[in-house]
Amino acid sequence: MEIAQAQQLWKPEPGWLNTASYGLPPEPGWTALQDSLAQWRVGSTSWEGWGESVQRSRTAFAGLIGVPDVDVAVGATVSQMLAPVAASLPAGATVVVPDIEFTSNLFPWLVQQERGITVRTVPVDGLVDAIDADTDVVAFSLVQSSDGAVAAYDEIVAAARAQGALVVVDATQACGWLPFDGSRADVVAVGGYKWLMNPRGTAYAYLAPALRERLRPDAAGWFAGQDPHASYYGLPLRLADDARRFDISPAWFSWVGAAPAMDLVAEIGVPAIQAHNVALANRFLTGLGRPAGDSAIVAVDVPDAEQRLAAAGIRAAVRAGRVRASFHLYSTEADVDAALTALVG
Structure with missing residues (x-):
């Protein structure tokens, strides 16, 4: 188009x-949202149709950043998506972050300081040079919220890989207008309500398979089950074996409005x-x-x-x-x- x-x-x-x-x-997104609200108001349908919008949105997001949809988790906010990554860091780990970073990609690391995590902030244009042998995680926005500065993605990834550091990218201000290969990072988190034009309350995270083995899905509920519809009640724990184990139960109407917008971005x-x-x-x-x-x-x-x-x-x-x-x-x-x-x- x-x-x-x-x-x-x-x-x-x-x-x-x-x-x-x-x-x-x-x-199309606005109309789908209004239609679903009208259905909710009078109870004219069950919720399963609304829920299908989640997978549709997940698949579209995966296509936009070039990763498999089984490696994408969905949630509500960037900080919520990053929380299990931050919680997985061993005591003594060091995270390097730009000094103007939006706090959704800063506070999740800072709250781990009581466990001995060190957060080191550096000028955004000095991020590559700041990555050294003591760096365990490099966390940065692909495009900075404050001034639109576009990160040197390839150079940052190369420097991090040379030191064995994880790469965590907040692409909220990039995804939807800036092409990039998400598979080069370990984590790509995106709030959907900006350039992807989703209703607020949608977020996506690519979680690399090797990294997921280190993470614990502390917010797991029925929607994180291998078969969500068979995960309503009782034992045993039966979580999805892919990134869906980090899903949280979706705010239906936000995702109903998200799916048509995601499809449109992909089409254009x-x-x-x-x-x-x-x-x-x-x-x-x-x-x-x-x-x-x-x-x-x-x-x-x-x-x-x-x-x-x-x-x-x-x-x-x-x-x-x-x-x-x-x-x-x-x-x-x-x-x-x-x-x-x-x-x-």
């Missing part, structure tokens, strides 16, 4: 430049989405006299930016006094130009 054709599936108010905060649902293709998004981001940067970049998220210093954008009806984020603008499928050149008019006249 071409971008121009796909854009007909959204109806945003002009000026939405904040997908880095949350993505907007395409019409991440490379095409990347080209569209980055072109708009660079149009914005050029209009402000800044050099072009390689990200769909940009952060710039502009005096009185928050007030100027608000007065023009432009919805972008302001982080530490900097404008953070983010551009996705439904963003247009008109959105960019309206923001530039507001900021520079």
Whole structure:
């Protein structure tokens, strides 16, 4: 599907430049969600059909990052998906994290400090050089939330492998617009409600098979069973033998809205989405006299930016006094130009 054709599936108010905060649902996802809510309201169906959206979403996510769907667990938040990884680290382990990392990929490691885990933060552009023989885990965002910086993925992975360190990637701000090979990491965790345009309450995690052997599924329930529908009651423990043992019971309606959005991203293709998004981001940067970049998220210093954008009806984020603008499928050149008019006249 071409971008121009796909854009007909959204109806945003002009000026939405904040997908880095949350993505907007395409019409198929919105409609599926409304239909399921109407069914819930009157009790016209059982829940199993809603539950099928989970596997559909899982399979689509696996395809986007190039991993088998049996190696993907589903949950609700990135920090929840990372918790068993952090809990599995032996006492004395060292985790290296960028100093501007979003806390969903920082707090899970920090809460293990009482067990003797060391968390060392370094400048994001010095991450590769900071990986040494004492490093057990390298945890980083593929794209930084604060400023859109794209990590040197291949270089970081190579440096980590040279030291025998695990690679844990938060791809929440990347997956859906930035192509990458998830199988090169040990863990790839993604919150679905941003660039994948899922309802909030969906998260995905690729967990490499070798790593899973070290993890304990402390949140296991019926949905983590080998056959969830045969796991409602009683002994024995009978968990799935793949990544599903780390699933948590799904928030049905979030997944009903997620599946059509996931299918649509796959149909359009991440490379095409990347080209569209980055072109708009660079149009914005050029209009402000800044050099072009390689990200769909940009952060710039502009005096009185928050007030100027608000007065023009432009919805972008302001982080530490900097404008953070983010551009996705439904963003247009008109959105960019309206923001530039507001900021520079």
